[in-house]
Amino acid sequence: MNMEVLFLGTGASIPSRHRSPACVVVRSGRDMVMLDCGEGSQRQMMLSPWSFMRIKAILITHLHGDHVFGLPGLLQTMGLSGRTDPLILRGPAGFTHAVETMMDLFQGVRSYDLDIADVGDGETFAVGELGAECFATVHGVPSVGYALRAADRPGRFDPDAAAALGLEPVDFRRLQQGERVRGIDPAEVIGEPRPGMKVVYTGDTRPCGSLEEAARGADLLIHEATYSDAEAGLAEKYGHATAGQAAAAAAAAGCGHLALIHVSSRYDDGREAFLAEAQAVFPRTVMPDDLQLYRLGRDGFRPV
Numbered sequence: 430m431n432m433e434v435l436f437l438g439t440g441a442s443i444p445s446r447h448r449s450p451a452c453v454v455v456r457s458g459r460d461m462v463m464l465d466c467g468e469g470s471q472r473q474m475m476l477s478p479w480s481f482m483r484i485k486a487i488l489i490t491h492l493h494g495d496h497v498f499g500l501p502g503l504l505q506t507m508g509l510s511g512r513t514d515p516l517i518l519r520g521p522a523g524f525t526h527a528v529e530t531m532m533d534l535f536q537g538v539r540s541y542d543l544d545i546a547d548v549g550d551g552e553t554f555a556v557g558e559l560g561a562e563c564f565a566t567v568h569g570v571p572s573v574g575y576a577l578r579a580a581d582r583p584g585r586f587d588p589d590a591a592a593a594l595g596l597e598p599v600d601f602r603r604l605q606q607g608e609r610v611r612g613i614d615p616a617e618v619i620g621e622p623r624p625g626m627k628v629v630y631t632g633d634t635r636p637c638g639s640l641e642e643a644a645r646g647a648d649l650l651i652h653e654a655t656y657s658d659a660e661a662g663l664a665e666k667y668g669h670a671t672a673g674q675a676a677a678a679a680a681a682a683g684c685g686h687l688a689l690i691h692v693s694s695r696y697d698d699g700r701e702a703f704l705a706e707a708q709a710v711f712p713r714t715v716m717p718d719d720l721q722l723y724r725l726g727r728d729g730f731r732p733v
């Protein structure tokens with residue numbers, strides 16, 4: 430099954446005329462997950478084709494303002510809009526305390542339950558049919574990244590092979606449901622299970638081994654790229670990555686595609702050169718704009 434990725438905020442640190450702060454929404458079937466929630470994320474989502482009422486989980490990478498300032502407003506609007514479905518909230522150490530303090534402070538309207546927890550390296554949880562796994566990142570404050578994986582799908586049914594074995598179309602459904610029919614085992618006419626798509630989101634981080642490990646074999650790596658390679662010293666100093674470092678991680682981990690976000694506004698006027706630095710290392714790199722919707726399938730990763 431395809432996954433869809435909506436880039437609501439692709440900028441770094443401060444909102445700019447061209448980019449909102451960090452916020453990406455991933456959808457797989459009925460499961461919609463928001464990754465980080467920078468200032469203005471709810472309004473960005475109102476400008477998109479998707480409703481924030483369908484979000485099942487909001488996963489925060491760390492508590493820097495450009496990743497969480499949108500959260501109190503969004504939680505309140507969900508309440509005022511009559512949400513009743515519970516909402517999963519996850520973030521690094523200190524997250525639960527921060528959200529509870531915030532809710533007390535603003536006395537937000539709550540018509541729904543929060544399933545809230547702090548998470549750390551290696552922890553797993555489910556969002557509907559999506560599996561989520563946290564991994565450690567390196568940013569100078571408690572921080573995690575998230576790997577999302579869609580459930581595996583059954584192998585492809587081969588009607589020609591089934592017909593050659595003397596099976597009738599009326600038998601096909603039973604075989605697809607795993608039943609043995611007329612002495613024929615389902616494995617004789619159904620291929621290997623097809624692994625679900627995997628999307629990895631880094632949040633802010635220096636290059637690190639845990640990220641590369643988590644990103645191994647991902648169909649899509651959404652990686653921060655705050656600086657160009659010429660500013661590698663600043664990236665190191667402030668716990669960020671360059672475009673080239675993001676691309677090197679995607680290459681080392683054998684990812685299918687790379688999307689660069691959290692790009693400093695200083696590159697608004699030189700984005701082709703910025704993107705080229707990454708593409709020189711990992712050609713299947715894109716640098717989405719705010720509000721762009723992409724589809725991720727076995728046939729590629731492109732804007733819808």
Ligand SMILES: [Zn+2]
Nearest residue numbers: 442493495633
């Ligand atoms: Zn940031």
Ligand SMILES: [Zn+2]
Nearest residue numbers: 491493568633
């Ligand atoms: Zn940060």
